[in-house]
Amino acid sequence: MTLPILDLTRSFKDIKPEVFKALERIFDAQSFILGKDVSDFENHCEKYLELPEGSAVGCASGTDALLLALMACDVHEGDEVLTTPFTFFATAGAVARLGATPVFVDVDPVTYNINLDEALNKITSKTKIFLPVHLFGQMVPLEKVLDEFNSRGIKIIEDTAQAFGACRFLDKKILRAGTVGAVGCYSFFPTKNLGGCGDAGMVVARDSKLAERLKKLRVHGSGATYYHEEVGINSRLDAIQAAILNIKLPHLDSWIEQRRNAADYYKLLFKTNNLQEFITPPAELEGNQHTYHQYVIRVKDKRDELMNYLNENGFGVRIYYPLSLHLQPCFKYLGYKEGDFPVSEKLTREVLALPIFPGLEEKEQEALVEKISEFFNK
Numbered sequence: 001m002t003l004p005i006l007d008l009t010r011s012f013k014d015i016k017p018e019v020f021k022a023l024e025r026i027f028d029a030q031s032f033i034l035g036k037d038v039s040d041f042e043n044h045c046e047k048y049l050e051l052p053e054g055s056a057v058g059c060a061s062g063t064d065a066l067l068l069a070l071m072a073c074d075v076h077e078g079d080e081v082l083t084t085p086f087t088f089f090a091t092a093g094a095v096a097r098l099g100a101t102p103v104f105v106d107v108d109p110v111t112y113n114i115n116l117d118e119a120l121n122k123i124t125s126k127t128k129i130f131l132p133v134h135l136f137g138q139m140v141p142l143e144k145v146l147d148e149f150n151s152r153g154i155k156i157i158e159d160t161a162q163a164f165g166a167c168r169f170l171d172k173k174i175l176r177a178g179t180v181g182a183v184g185c186y187s188f189f190p191t192k193n194l195g196g197c198g199d200a201g202m203v204v205a206r207d208s209k210l211a212e213r214l215k216k217l218r219v220h221g222s223g224a225t226y227y228h229e230e231v232g233i234n235s236r237l238d239a240i241q242a243a244i245l246n247i248k249l250p251h252l253d254s255w256i257e258q259r260r261n262a263a264d265y266y267k268l269l270f271k272t273n274n275l276q277e278f279i280t281p282p283a284e285l286e287g288n289q290h291t292y293h294q295y296v297i298r299v300k301d302k303r304d305e306l307m308n309y310l311n312e313n314g315f316g317v318r319i320y321y322p323l324s325l326h327l328q329p330c331f332k333y334l335g336y337k338e339g340d341f342p343v344s345e346k347l348t349r350e351v352l353a354l355p356i357f358p359g360l361e362e363k364e365q366e367a368l369v370e371k372i373s374e375f376f377n378k
């Protein structure tokens with residue numbers, strides 16, 4: 001048996017005829033940039049995320065979503081942005097692209113998400129933005145720090161690239177990932193919870209002025225065509241991506257449900273195979289609806305040997321992420337050194353992502369866990 005880390009062909013089968021029909025319609029019309037498919041998708045996302053009309057702005061990628069959000073919050077050289085070193089590069093890359101300074105904060109060893117107490121301790125007079133990442137599909141409990149940041153005039157930009165559809169259940173309220181802070185940034189890269197057929201992204205802002213500004217920034221800062229109020233970028237969502245995302249969005253909840261079921265099953269299999277002493281499964285924080293964009297375990301010993309053994313036996317497993325961002329060569333100028341973020345560094349040595357995607361079969365999970373047992377009992 002071979003099992004890839006991700007197999008998108010399984011969920012595509014159900015929607016193939018609809019997708020091809022939409023493609024034909026768009027090619028016949030020869031209208032590719034923005035337009036009705038995009039505004040429909042923005043409206044559908046507003047409904048799904050329970051946001052006011054006009055708050056969703058489609059753009060070209062998750063990376064651009066971060067860049068646009070930072071630009072709309074007037075982030076410039078000299079500003080500090082508090083963020084996590086245990087994330088995909090784009091989070092801190094977008095900050096550095098604008099000449100601002102990423103200030104890293106270590107992560108929580110249980111959820112792998114940014115440590116909120118440490119973040120509050122790192123606030124300085126230069127802190128402009130708090131940029132948490134809802135890593136691997138699980139939300140940061142932002143309600144705990146919302147007032148503290150707001151009262152200091154620090155805006156929250158949520159990197160929600162991995163967590164479209166994630167939420168937190170509070171007493172009388174549901175918080176949806178990307179809608180708690182000032183701006184939420186989403187990626188529809190093909191491998192994400194909701195993925196297009198190429199690069200695509202979205203920014204959302206409840207504040208209508210901020211949303212309007214984001215809309216201008218994605219078309220070179222122009223309100224009326226050829227009149228530019230500020231310098232923006234070219235970052236539009238195209239009709240083909242939007243049409244496909246419109247077809248996929250109604251399936252998202254059932255796909256997340258399948259991911260959650262697969263996560264439960266892995267946990268059960270680790271238990272029945274007595275693997276608890278070797279493996280720590282991902283933890284779901286109380287109140288959270290984890291979407292398991294990635295299913296990332298921790299392996300105390302011999303992580304690399306286990307990865308190689310599984311790969312050699314046809315099981316796709318991978319390391320997200322092998323190097324903490326504060327140790328990346330391009331961030332040398334920030335002056336961090338090994339040992340500065342011990343939790344993040346430890347995770348880079350222990351984490352291993354297992355296959356998880358809609359359509360993953362129980363017998364495939366059983367075969368994988370059997371191989372893991374075989375490795376540890378050798």
Ligand SMILES: *Cc1c(COP(=O)(O)O)cnc(C)c1O
Binds near residue numbers: 088091133159162187
């Ligand atoms: C994927 C990802 C991004 C970037 O999204 P793209 O659409 O690939 O540009 C940003 N942040 C995180 C945490 C991601 O996983």
